[in-house]
Amino acid sequence: MREFPFELALCAHLEATEDWVVGRQIGGGVRAPANRILDVVCVEPGPEMDTRAELTPETVPDAAVESDVGVGRARDPRTAFDCSPEHARAVAERAVEIGFFEREVGGGVRQVARYPDDWFGRIVGIENKPDLDSPGDLLTQLRKDVSIALADEVILATESYVTGAHLNRIPEAVGVWRFDPETGDREVVREAEPLATSGPGVELLEKHPLRTDVAPVSADEKARQRRRMAERAYGKGWRTYDFPACGEIESAEREGSDGLPYCAWKGRVVNPTECGPNCPGHDPADPPDVDVADARDGRTPWVAEPEGKARRQSGLDRFG
Numbered sequence: 001m002r003e004f005p006f007e008l009a010l011c012a013h014l015e016a017t018e019d020w021v022v023g024r025q026i027g028g029g030v031r032a033p034a035n036r037i038l039d040v041v042c043v044e045p046g047p048e049m050d051t052r053a054e055l056t057p058e059t060v061p062d063a064a065v066e067s068d069v070g071v072g073r074a075r076d077p078r079t080a081f082d083c084s085p086e087h088a089r090a091v092a093e094r095a096v097e098i099g100f101f102e103r104e105v106g107g108g109v110r111q112v113a114r115y116p117d118d119w120f121g122r123i124v125g126i127e128n129k130p131d132l133d134s135p136g137d138l139l140t141q142l143r144k145d146v147s148i149a150l151a152d153e154v155i156l157a158t159e160s161y162v163t164g165a166h167l168n169r170i171p172e173a174v175g176v177w178r179f180d181p182e183t184g185d186r187e188v189v190r191e192a193e194p195l196a197t198s199g200p201g202v203e204l205l206e207k208h209p210l211r212t213d214v215a216p217v218s219a220d221e222k223a224r225q226r227r228r229m230a231e232r233a234y235g236k237g238w239r240t241y242d243f244p245a246c247g248e249i250e251s252a253e254r255e256g257s258d259g260l261p262y263c264a265w266k267g268r269v270v271n272p273t274e275c276g277p278n279c280p281g282h283d284p285a286d287p288p289d290v291d292v293a294d295a296r297d298g299r300t301p302w303v304a305e306p307e308g309k310a311r312r313q314s315g316l317d318r319f320g
């Protein structure tokens with residue numbers, strides 16, 4: 001119950017205090033992407049951050065970046081992608097929609113501007129566990145993150161007092177923050193050790209009583225997944241919820257970051273996915289008019305409406 005408001009307060013705090021792009025609930029696996037979802041992913045800007053921000057506020061599909069479509073001659077998506085023609089067409093459509101590709105007369109596509117490979121620097125993965133007395137599968141999750149080493153740093157964020165016994169159980173490379181979601185105080189209890197992101201890793205897939213299934217992950221696969229994670233965090237951000245249709249909900253602010261779903265009836269930030277007619281305080285009403293893009297814009301290197309580059313087009317009928 002406490003995890004959601006804790007997570008949003010931490011995201012708001014990081015947005016207010018760091019120069020990072022902050023995203024929530026981002027896949028952190030390669031062989032089994034659904035097997036590991038990171039609570040918070042923070043992306044440090046690289047030298048080409050501004051170039052990336054000029055492209056599009058959305059997530060650029062990985063297949064579009066990896067394709068043979070460049071800034072020069074327009075290409076037929078069916079031959080420029082390493083996948084089925086249907087998937088190539090769908091990805092190209094999406095890339096056109098978000099302004100990463102443009103469509104030429106004749107139906108070919110090209111990049112509107114070069115994709116900047118060097119737009120992000122370090123990635124920090126954060127696992128939230130406000131109450132260390134109910135750790136659940138926290139240790140397994142942290143071991144997975146350290147073993148695959150996709151993030152440069154892995155952090156455990158908690159509201160609990162952290163004892164020496166806790167620290168001994170948590171993998172050594174994992175940094176520990178104690179964070180107060182009410183005051184925004186963040187204490188670094190233990191610094192994280194940098195992980196070897198540029199080399200290969202080992203993905204922990206499934207734990208059985210007497211063995212753990214693992215899979216090797218190459219350096220190239222990791223580099224690709226890191227870009228995916230950075231792209232996902234860039235496009236998605238952390239205000240990923242819809243406000244519920246209840247008269248008690250309003251948009252609240254923490255440390256200057258607006259857009260947190262605050263319930264006046266409960267007197268706290270709530271998880272909108274858990275709000276509904278079964279709640280005793282439910283008061284049917286239109287959801288509040290909250291512009292989350294506006295709340296995000298200007299708070300991080302993410303830009304809501306890049307100038308000049310994005311030309312919205314749709315339809316690739318000529319190559320249908």
Ligand code: SF4
Nearest residue numbers: 246263275276279281
């Ligand atoms: S449904 Fe309940 S928890 Fe959700 S906003 Fe309304 S009163 Fe608050």
